[in-house]
Amino acid sequence: xxxxIVEDDFTCRFLLQKLLDHYGQCHIAVNxxxxxxxxxxxxxxxxxxxxxxxxxxxxxxxxxTALKEIRGMEETKGVLSxxxxxxxxxxxxxxxxxxxxxxxxxxxxxxxxPIEKARLTELLGKMKLVG
Numbered sequence: 647x648x649x650x651i652v653e654d655d656f657t658c659r660f661l662l663q664k665l666l667d668h669y670g671q672c673h674i675a676v677n678x679x680x681x682x683x684x685x686x687x688x689x690x691x692x693x694x695x696x697x698x699x700x701x702x703x704x705x706x707x708x709x710x711t712a713l714k715e716i717r718g719m720e721e722t723k724g725v726l727s728x729x730x731x732x733x734x735x736x737x738x739x740x741x742x743x744x745x746x747x748x749x750x751x752x753x754x755x756x757x758x759x760p761i762e763k764a765r766l767t768e769l770l771g772k773m774k775l776v777g
Contacts, residue, residue, distance in 0.1 A: 647669045647671075647696045647697060647776070648669035648670055648671050648673075648688075648693065648694075648697075649666050649669070649670065649671065649672045649673070649695060649696065649698070649699065649729075650672075650673045650674075650675060650676045650678075650681060650684055650685065650688075650695045650697070650698045650699070650711065650728050651666065651673070651674050651675070651699045651705075652664055652671055652678065652680070652681040652698065652699060652700045652701055652704070652712065652760075653674075653676070653699070653714050653736070654676050654677055654701060654703075654704045654705060655701075658701070658736070658750075658759060658760075658761075659674060659676075659701070661760075661761065662699055662736070662761060664760065665763055665766055666697075666699070666766075669775075669776060670696075672705040673695075675681055676704075677704045677705050677706040677707055678704050678706060678707030678708055678709055678711055678712030678715075679688075679706045679707040679712075680706075681698065681700060681707075681709075681712045681716070682712050682715045682716060683721075684706045685698065685716045685719065685731065686719055689715065689719060689720070689723060694725075694730065694731055695700075695731045696731065696732065696775060697731065697732050697733075697734065697737055697773075697775055698712060698716065698731050698732070698733045698734070699734050699771065700712060700733055700734065700735055700736065700753075701735075701736050701737060702736070702737040702739060702744060702748070703737065703738070703739070705764070709735060709737070710735075710737075710744075710747055710748065710751060711730075711750075713733060713735070713748065713751045713753055714727055714753070715765045716730075716733065717730070717733075717751060717752050724728045727752040728770050732752045732755070732773045732774070732775060733754050733755075733756040734753065734754060734757055734766075734769060735753045735754075735756045736756075736757050736758075736759060736761060737755070737756075737757075737758060737759065738758070738759045739758075740758045745766070754773055755769045755772075755773065757769065
């Protein structure tokens with residue numbers, strides 16, 4: 647599984663990487679702008695990310711905007727969101743506005759920090775990314 651972890655906080659980024667690195671290759675981006683560039687480069691190389699963990703609150707470009715841009719790039723390439731990268735939104739904010747905005751922009755999952763290994767593993771299983 648090829649994963650892009652998008653997180654501006656070092657500790658959160660490090661913990662997510664530790665949880666995901668045994669499933670495969672992990673790349674890092676520290677803001678939404680870097681995430682969009684990384685996702686585009688991966689798509690252009692015909693090696694899209696299987697999973698993108700996308701923090702909502704980040705500098706330069708927030709996760710909600712990055713999510714919309716990534717889904718837009720997939721659509722331009724003729725890739726349905728159900729066949730594109732699985733995108734999990736991660737945030738310290740557990741409110742319905744953020745959750746509904748993320749799902750309306752076609753995210754595949756939503757996790758509230760601190761990320762629990764069992765909850766992440768369960769979500770990856772539901773997405774059929776891990777057995």
